[in-house]
Amino acid sequence: MKLQTFREMIAVALFAALVAPAQLAAEELSNRGHHRYSVVRLGSLGGTMGGASSINNRGWVSGSSNLPEDQTQHAVLWRHGQTLDLGTLGGPNSSVSWPNHNRRTVVGIAETSDLDPLGESWSCSAFFPNSTGHTCLGFVWERGVMRPLPTLGGNNGYAAGANNRGQVVGWAETDFRDPTCIAPQVLQFQAVLWGPRGQVQALPPLEGDLDSAATAINDRGQVVGISGTCYRAVGALSAKHAVLWERGQVIDIGNLGGIAWNTPAAINNRGDVAGFSDLPGDDADHPNFHAFFWTRRGGIQDLGTLPGDTRSLAFGLNERGQVVGESIGSTGRRAFIWQGGAMMTDLNALVPPGSPRLLYANDINDEGEIVGQAQDSSTGEFFAFVALPGCDEDDDN
Secondary structure, three states: OOOOOOOOOOOOOHHHHHHHHHHHHHHHHHOOEEEEEEEEEOOOOOEEEEEEEEEEEOOOEEEEEHHHHHEEEEEEEEOOOEEEEEEEEEEEEEEEEOOOOOOOOOEEEEEEEEOOOOOOOHHHHHHOOEEEEEEEEEEEOOOEEEOOOOOOOOOOOOEEOOOOOOOOEEEEEEEEEOOOOOOOOOOEEEEEHHHHHHHHOOOOOOOOEEEEEEEEOOOOOOOEEEEEEOOOOHHHHHHHHEEEEEOOOEOOOOOOOOOOEEEEEEEEOOOOEEEEEOOOHHHHHOOOEEEEEEEEOOOOOOOOOOOOEEEEEEEEEEOOOOOEEEEEEEEEEEEEOOOOOOOOEEEHOOOOOOOEEEEEEEOOOOOOOOEEEEEOOOOEEEEEEEEEEEEOOOOOO
């Protein structure tokens, strides 16, 4: 998932001069023990904007790429050296925006040919170049075919995560006109678990909330997501609570002190969770989120930011407990990697000199291969990348 970058206050020169040596020392310390990475640029569909959101253990990479003129984008699968356009459900846009770890399928969102009868912009609009007014549905792509997923009676749906048991999770509209919605959103939405044989199960919000959304599922069937109010169907107060669904129960896993943007983004088969959560002093339209790592035993842990930055988000997590994401500050965005017992590390410090700037890392598989978005400094283009681990930094070679 990518959120709009928020403008940061620029620190005064005196403060920067005082903290710079300490920051450099901290970065050098945090880099120790990490692999070095080589960066591979993935192909595009002709536009100047693309990004990779998911990588499975077979090395399949999925994400999205703009078409020529950058007015629309399509979901993409990079596999066996090819860039495969997954198409849409009849409308202009489609995307894979969250990690979805499974061996055979790709899940995401796609616009249909129908215009939204209520004039909603729906959750999908935050992930497409332009809001087109078309309805949007979650999809499953397998063996060259994209099929839509049903809603809960409303017009729109969203598929975010999948597991190796053929289960898909996301959220979908009901037919209830939710009084907690802010225009143009009208209808309530709830988390959904779609089963491999066409089952559709709503996952309820916490008691007292009206809306929910599921973002990820592991092979044990544990699901994570958010619970809150309808708001605009994109983050903010829709994510009052970070939750875990298991054994028919919905559990609040806590937060970092804020009232909004409390969002799990990934869960591994051990039940560890990574995501982002606001700190105290936030409000719905002014987030101050930090990346977090949660375990049942240790609770929620603030991963902080890279030195000098003010915000961070965790997007991806593997079975080794490695977390990847994005750190944001006055100098822009930087991809990071984190592993227990170490500080957050700038992924740009672990690639060869002259490599493109890695803006965010959205997923990491069990081989330690990382995908996300980078920028070409010579052309300004934004493109999908995969970072391949090599030798350890402390090795002679």
